[in-house]
Amino acid sequence: MSDWKPSACILCEMMCGVEILPSEDNTIAKVKGNKNHPGSKGYVCNKAGRLAHYQNGKDRILEPLRRKADGSFETVSWDTAIAEISEKLLSIKEIYGGDKILYLTGGQGNHISGVYGSGFRAALGSIYRSSPIAQEKTGEIWVNNQMFRSTSAGAVRSDCENAEVAIYLGKNPWHTHGFHQCRKKLQKLSKDDNHKMVVIDPRRSESADIADMHLAVKNGTDAWMLAALIAILVQEDWVDHPWMAKHTVGYDHIKPLFSNIPIAEYCEQCGIEESQLRLLAQWIHQAESVGVWEDLGVQMNINSTLVSYLHRLLLTITGNFGKKGAQFISLPLVNVTNPVFRGLQRAVPKFSGENFSLPDYRTPVTGARVIGSLIPCNVVSEEILTDHPDRTRAVWINGTNVVHSYAGSRNMEQALRSAELTVLVDVAMTETAMQADYVLPAPTQYEKAEMSMLQFEFPHNIAYLRHPVFDAPETVMEESEIYVRLCEAMGVMPDDVIRAFDLALQSNEQDFLELLEKTLDQQPQLAKIMPLILYRTLGKTLPKGMAAAAGYLPFCLNLALSYPDAVKGAGHQGEGMELGWNLFKALSNSPDGTVITDEPWEASFGRLGDAEQKIHLKVPDLFPEIEALDQGFEPLTNSQFPFVLSSGERRDYTANGVYRDPTWRKKDFDCALRMSPADAEEMGLESGQLVRITTRQGEAETVLEVNDRMRNGHISIPNGGGLINNLNTDQPLEMIGPSTNDLTPVDHRDEIAGTPWHKYVPARVELA
Ligand SMILES: Nc1nc2c(c(=O)[nH]1)N[C@H]1C(S)=C(S)[C@@H](COP(=O)(O)OP(=O)(O)OC[C@H]3O[C@@H](n4cnc5c(=O)[nH]c(N)nc54)[C@H](O)[C@@H]3O)O[C@H]1N2
Ligand SMILES: Nc1nc2c(c(=O)[nH]1)N[C@H]1C(S)=C(S)[C@@H](COP(=O)(O)OP(=O)(O)OC[C@H]3O[C@@H](n4cnc5c(=O)[nH]c(N)nc54)[C@H](O)[C@@H]3O)O[C@H]1N2
Numbered sequence: 001m002s003d004w005k006p007s008a009c010i011l012c013e014m015m016c017g018v019e020i021l022p023s024e025d026n027t028i029a030k031v032k033g034n035k036n037h038p039g040s041k042g043y044v045c046n047k048a049g050r051l052a053h054y055q056n057g058k059d060r061i062l063e064p065l066r067r068k069a070d071g072s073f074e075t076v077s078w079d080t081a082i083a084e085i086s087e088k089l090l091s092i093k094e095i096y097g098g099d100k101i102l103y104l105t106g107g108q109g110n111h112i113s114g115v116y117g118s119g120f121r122a123a124l125g126s127i128y129r130s131s132p133i134a135q136e137k138t139g140e141i142w143v144n145n146q147m148f149r150s151t152s153a154g155a156v157r158s159d160c161e162n163a164e165v166a167i168y169l170g171k172n173p174w175h176t177h178g179f180h181q182c183r184k185k186l187q188k189l190s191k192d193d194n195h196k197m198v199v200i201d202p203r204r205s206e207s208a209d210i211a212d213m214h215l216a217v218k219n220g221t222d223a224w225m226l227a228a229l230i231a232i233l234v235q236e237d238w239v240d241h242p243w244m245a246k247h248t249v250g251y252d253h254i255k256p257l258f259s260n261i262p263i264a265e266y267c268e269q270c271g272i273e274e275s276q277l278r279l280l281a282q283w284i285h286q287a288e289s290v291g292v293w294e295d296l297g298v299q300m301n302i303n304s305t306l307v308s309y310l311h312r313l314l315l316t317i318t319g320n321f322g323k324k325g326a327q328f329i330s331l332p333l334v335n336v337t338n339p340v341f342r343g344l345q346r347a348v349p350k351f352s353g354e355n356f357s358l359p360d361y362r363t364p365v366t367g368a369r370v371i372g373s374l375i376p377c378n379v380v381s382e383e384i385l386t387d388h389p390d391r392t393r394a395v396w397i398n399g400t401n402v403v404h405s406y407a408g409s410r411n412m413e414q415a416l417r418s419a420e421l422t423v424l425v426d427v428a429m430t431e432t433a434m435q436a437d438y439v440l441p442a443p444t445q446y447e448k449a450e451m452s453m454l455q456f457e458f459p460h461n462i463a464y465l466r467h468p469v470f471d472a473p474e475t476v477m478e479e480s481e482i483y484v485r486l487c488e489a490m491g492v493m494p495d496d497v498i499r500a501f502d503l504a505l506q507s508n509e510q511d512f513l514e515l516l517e518k519t520l521d522q523q524p525q526l527a528k529i530m531p532l533i534l535y536r537t538l539g540k541t542l543p544k545g546m547a548a549a550a551g552y553l554p555f556c557l558n559l560a561l562s563y564p565d566a567v568k569g570a571g572h573q574g575e576g577m578e579l580g581w582n583l584f585k586a587l588s589n590s591p592d593g594t595v596i597t598d599e600p601w602e603a604s605f606g607r608l609g610d611a612e613q614k615i616h617l618k619v620p621d622l623f624p625e626i627e628a629l630d631q632g633f634e635p636l637t638n639s640q641f642p643f644v645l646s647s648g649e650r651r652d653y654t655a656n657g658v659y660r661d662p663t664w665r666k667k668d669f670d671c672a673l674r675m676s677p678a679d680a681e682e683m684g685l686e687s688g689q690l691v692r693i694t695t696r697q698g699e700a701e702t703v704l705e706v707n708d709r710m711r712n713g714h715i716s717i718p719n720g721g722g723l724i725n726n727l728n729t730d731q732p733l734e735m736i737g738p739s740t741n742d743l744t745p746v747d748h749r750d751e752i753a754g755t756p757w758h759k760y761v762p763a764r765v766e767l768a
């Protein structure tokens with residue numbers, strides 16, 4: 001083997017196209033950007049070159065493992081694992097109900113299993129699920145549902161790369177990206193006189209270095225800053241009345257909330273000069289387009305749901321929606337928060353006027369809101385560790401390291417151990433695997449067909465169904481196959497339908513599509529497991545290694561049936577089912593990624609859930625929180641825990657937990673604690689000293705780095721440290737860096753969305 005093979009980087013949501021040069025012994029010799037990827041066009045950042053640390057990670061697992069009575073693992077055959085697990089699941093379902101089986105998923109890049117896992121869940125009657133999205137985006141999803149009523153999959157985001165004023169709110173795009181070719185474009189934009197870049201971050205982030213304005217907000221006070229900003233716009237009447245009259249309802253309820261806000265006082269609360277904020281308000285008022293990119297700095301912080309609302313209010317009262325450089329609603333192939341197929345859909349449901357209300361689903365034990373069909377990650381351990389009769393009894397985990405990445409790592413360990421059954425599907429031995437009853441090894445993302453579809457791009461959207469680069473070891477099993485086998489073992493796969501599909505596929509695609517349509521019409525209960533049925537039938541007819549693509553056919557059909565113009569806009573041809581089939585073929589045959597939809601900017605209006613295409617400015621549930629701002633900010637720090645710790649900052653060598661081997665990092669090997677020079681001096685500490693960080697939850701040790709980017713009183717540790725090295729080798733175990741969630745309490749979370757306050761953890765520091 002010597003040829004470069006196209007695939008994707010799996011380290012962040014961009015999933016840039018890469019080319020991989022395999023070596024003789026099935027390792028990655030070299031990685032470079034793939035110029036033919038329609039989004040990244042050859043761009044990669046500093047992290048992609050180290051992908052061999054993932055593909056050949058030393059903690060890779062290659063055989064199914066079962067926990068023994070003494071707590072250690074033994075290897076078992078796949079037949080044994082599938083038979084035992086399916087039997088246990090069925091018994092839990094029978095005794096307690098399928099809804100007591102919780103499904104946890106996550107990861108970057110490994111999305112292909114989503115549609116299969118959803119079918120498997122449906123077969124079990126499991127309804128509760130979670131993913132890391134429920135510790136970052138559920139607050140904004142809740143707000144979006146109220147304002148845009150766009151409950152159909154699409155994310156509401158801003159087109160910051162084209163905005164005249166682009167505001168990064170608790171977002172450090174220099175390190176964390178967010179749109180394709182991010183660093184390259186940011187550098188270009190920073191020299192563009194028609195573009196203003198604003199960074200709102202207590203820290204002078206790497207993005208702040210190239211910004212036109214940096215607002216070093218006091219930690220946790222973004223709500224005061226945004227309220228003051230809106231108040232300036234309202235009080236100066238710098239809002240777009242004609243636009244609002246056409247596209248919104250409810251400004252009369254919003255105006256009184258902001259008319260009397262004492263702007264100078266709020267500026268003091270958040271530590272921003274009033275003149276600076278007034279200048280920003282002026283920029284916003286005068287700009288053709290404004291975008292705001294909110295991310296973890298505010299989403300994992302105090303008032304997070306309120307902040308999501310305020311930033312959208314700010315943009316909407318100034319007419320920044322449905323045009324280039326402003327807010328848009330994306331059109332994904334699959335709803336990533338709940339990738340379940342419910343049947344062929346020809347029209348998207350719309351809501352009418354004031355009759356709108358969303359179902360208020362709650363979890364059985366903590367009563368937490370289920371948003372975007374996800375339960376908050378922070379309540380998972382509480383939903384298990386209780387004697388409540390409706391507690392979770394079994395946990396199914398796919399490609400996410402919940403012990404490491406959920407708040408309260410010790411709570412998670414205890415919860416997984418105390419569940420009656422915990423199963424993990426992963427490629428590596430992880431902190432979570434150490435607590436599971438069964439660990440099922442999957443091929444890496446370079447050894448199977450995979451799907452990159454987290455991108456929320458607009459006006460064109462890209463999906464990338466990657467082909468395998470390497471052959472998988474014989475002893476691992478693809479997730480799609482695992483879920484189909486489990487469903488077969490549980491007796492839910494319909495043999496007659498499978499035989500009929502096989503037969504139709506031998507004839508021609510027309511017959512097959514007609515049969516698929518007829519089957520869904522007559523047996524709608526099969527919709528949810530249709531991806532699994534297609535895997536076993538259509539999958540066999542696809543090229544080697546690509547069977548798992550089959551489950552995406554129903555989603556391609558739905559996209560074509562409900563948004564034909566968008567799909568045709570991207571160059572796909574045909575009408576109705578045929579258009580969907582052609583989209584599926586393009587997706588599964590393209591080596592480099594496919595543009596699935598392309599639309600005019602105004603298409604976002606059509607995506608609004610309101611039948612009259614109105615945006616609803618009023619979110620009454622949040623009005624008391626806006627009014628409460630008047631009482632001022634109460635810092636959560638105190639004499640015992642005087643610092644605000646951001647637990648999980650993204651740096652140039654962090655990549656969640658995808659790379660387990662710490663030697664991948666070229667810098668910051670120990671995952672240093674960063675502290676401002678003034679704070680370090682006051683405490684008599686110096687760079688390189690070993691320090692102990694203590695919070696209400698626990699403690700961790702690492703080296704100190706005195707860093708002049710930090711605001712006084714603010715300290716940070718990186719995301720992804722504290723993985724236990726050598727979990728699957730003969731070498732001694734070692735933990736490198738502080739483990740972020742040894743320090744985060746589970747009840748330290750947003751009232752509405754249950755999202756954690758990882759960026760605002762009261763902490764103290766002392767010499768270790
Ligand atoms: N290099 C790298 N890139 C990544 C990842 C990675 O692990 N490494 N992970 C990916 C993932 S999963 C995600 S979700 C994204 C996250 O991307 P980001 O949200 O951009 O990443 P963070 O560094 O967690 O947080 C951003 C900023 O919030 C600031 N902040 C802290 N407290 C406050 C506050 O009170 N107010 C405000 N306004 N800001 C505050 C921090 O100083 C930090 O600079 O990154 C993705 N990209
Ligand atoms: N304190 C704190 N906690 C945080 C954050 C923070 O900022 N601070 N950030 C949060 C955010 S935004 C995120 S996105 C999460 C990320 O947290 P996780 O979702 O836990 O992400 P990873 O640690 O990357 O774990 C992904 C797992 O998938 C496995 N994997 C890789 N490829 C495959 C595959 O093909 N198949 C299968 N089955 N498994 C595979 C990897 O081995 C790894 O164990 O962390 C969250 N936790």
Ligand code: SF4
Pocket residue numbers: 009010011012013014015016043044045046047048177
């Ligand atoms: S880490 Fe993200 S931005 Fe960097 S190459 Fe990988 S996918 Fe692209």
Ligand SMILES: [Mo]
Pocket residue numbers: 132136
């Ligand atoms: Mo994330």
